[in-house]
Amino acid sequence: MNTIAFSLKLFFVLSGFIFFNDSVQGSTPRNLLQKRANEQAVKEALVPREKWINYPLYADRSGWDQFLGTSKDGIVTSGESYLKYEWQVIKATDYLEFSRSGSRVIMEEPYNQNLNAISSLFLAEMAEGKGRFIDQLINGVFAACEMTSWSLSAHLSLQLKNKRFPDHNQQVIDLLGGDVGALFSWIYFFLNKEFDKADPLIAQRMKYEIKRRIFEPYMNVNHFWWMGFEIRPTRVVNNWNVWCNSNVLQSFALIEEDPDKLAKAVYKTMQSVDLFINYNKGDGACEEGPSYWGHAAGKLYDYLQILSDITGGKISIFDEPIIKNMGEYISRSYVGNGWVVNFSDASAIGGGDPALIYRFGKAVKSEEMKSFAAYLIRQQNGHLKIRGNRDIFRTLQSATYNKEMGTVTPALPSAPYTWYPQTEFCYIKNRTYFFAAKGGFNNESHNHNDVGTFALYVDTIPFFIDAGVGTYTRQTFGRERYTIWTMQSNYHNLPLINGAAQQFGAAYKSSDVSFNVASKKFSLDISKAYNNEASVKNWQRSYDLSDKGLVIEEAFDLTSLKEPTSIHFLVSAKPVINKAGVVLLEKNSRKVEFRYTKRLFNVEVDTLSLNDKRLSDVWGSEIYRIRLIAEKPQLKGKYNYTIAKVF
Structure with a gap:
């Protein structure tokens, strides 16, 4: 697993996870x-x-x-x-x-x-x-x-x-x-x-x-x-x-x-x-x-x-x-x-x-x-x-x-969406799907370097996931935090651009974030979450959820090509690839198809063994990472993927 470099200006307080960085987002003095x-x-x-x-x-x-x-x-x-x-x-x-x-x-x-x-x-x-x-x-x-x-x-x-x-x-x-x-x-x-x-x-x-x-x-x-x-x-x-x-x-x-x-x-x-x-x-x-x-x-x-x-x-x-x-x-x-x-x-x-x-x-x-x-x-x-x-x-x-x-009638919230415009969290749900995505910046408390990531639940079952965090140790809240794989963007549902992952620090953040209430479409530019090694000018990602499933679109503009970009997806079910362009996921009697443009990518699957009890208690003994590796790298282009339940 890659060691992620991060700001030398980082100081920390063990377990408090307060990061002292001159450029953290400001607060409003409501008092x-x-x-x-x-x-x-x-x-x-x-x-x-x-x-x-x-x-x-x-x-x-x-x-x-x-x-x-x-x-x-x-x-x-x-x-x-x-x-x-x-x-x-x-x-x-x-x-x-x-x-x-x-x-x-x-x-x-x-x-x-x-x-x-x-x-x-x-x-x-x-x-x-x-x-x-x-x-x-x-x-x-x-x-x-x-x-x-x-x-x-x-x-x-x-x-x-x-x-x-x-x-x-x-x-x-x-x-x-x-x-x-x-x-x-x-x-x-x-x-x-x-x-x-x-x-x-x-x-x-x-x-x-x-x-x-x-x-x-x-x-x-x-x-x-x-x-x-x-x-x-x-x-x-x-x-x-x-x-x-x-x-x-x-x-x-x-x-x-x-x-x-x-x-x-x-x-x-x-x-x-x-x-x-x-x-x-x-x-x-x-x-x-x-x-x-x-x-x-x-x-x-x-x-x-x-x-x-x-x-x-x-x-x-x-x-x-x-x-x-x-x-x-x-x-x-x-x-x-x-x-x-x-x-x-x-x-x-x-x-x-x-x-x-x-x-x-x-x-x-x-x-x-x-x-x-x-x-x-x-x-x-x-x-x-x-x-x-x-x-x-x-x-x-x-x-x-x-x-x-005991006198209150039980009920779950019925709102079809929840949009947090300052924190940049977005939840959208319908009868089949619950979608969640985030923008923000990479110095939030308990941060994971995960600007732009998402999770998708089908019939309340988690398919595209965030692994979470393992058992707390000194490393969890110290200078070695981002050597832990669960904290790295390349183990979230995000791209590894020119071989570079997202970086820690308030300067690494989303931009051009928007949520369209009418269309229920969430979009943001995640390019500023990466440093110069990524050579990325713009990486606009959008999420569009409907009763038919989730459509993810990305439009990118790079300044140079160093190594093939790969798009990563962390999933809880073992991926099955019977034909190019389609990954089948099955969990709890539910089947989900993840479709991508086969001519643009080679696909690889990594099995992540969970030896930490705090992780295995949630996900079992292993989870999986799907990597779509660009077959013909290009400076400018568009990708799209669809995720849908198989009825």
């Missing part, structure tokens, strides 16, 4: 939150915890029975499985392994198992209320408090100096550390008096660690890249921003007693989250893909809901169109039968958390999202299971709306 309230207004709007927390207190046994309903027994049973759990020690070498081999798993697995045990024990105790889970829960909390850092090994790059080992001199807030802070804040709120019965130092220690690991670094530094404060507005602010800020907001809202300090902290989160909203385009598309929607737009919803709750609804921007657009992206990106449009690092399998989608839809008054959530619940045997996980806020919110969700 929606700061326009609603300044710090003084925040202080005046804050309401006491007992007014905004609408969950039963620990002692309210009948309240918890009603709150959890039929989920109670399953929650208690889950907690019981951890009563004899052996708390795992995350060793020093587990942290070092990331810098040595690039493996994240060796540190993450035991840490996640401990946190799953803590959250399950906590929720089981809240459900049962007999004190049976308290001692083991204390053991788990104590074990976590003894850790030098709550951060993952892959995220120690947030440290100012040593990037490979937890530094006891500095605390950083990453995705998981923030999760732990929020989880422990809820545990402290509900159970601090129960912990005091064992020993007052236990709850005191929890509160001390939350302040030391969350409050102090958040209020005293601005250098965490995800905050957005010390990067120019033209740089990427991705899901880390709202994920971390929603956790920080929960911790302050649950723990901080000083109203001045609380107001200052809340306002700082508003300033930071505004930077995320500013970065996102008005059409609301999630450039990171549906798999990240729950961590991006979904976490924005969590943040905004908590902010609204703690201010008695006085600080809320759910009425802003961009927020609704960001919510409805998840319903529009759903193809059917569990398949979703998966540009960037997203998986092709998903759909999202139905409870989260429902709450988001309720907040922004989207009947589409609420009906879609009900549809997903119906696909899950018709009921929502409430189970403990470290995102306690979402768990509690799911229980709150569980019965209400």
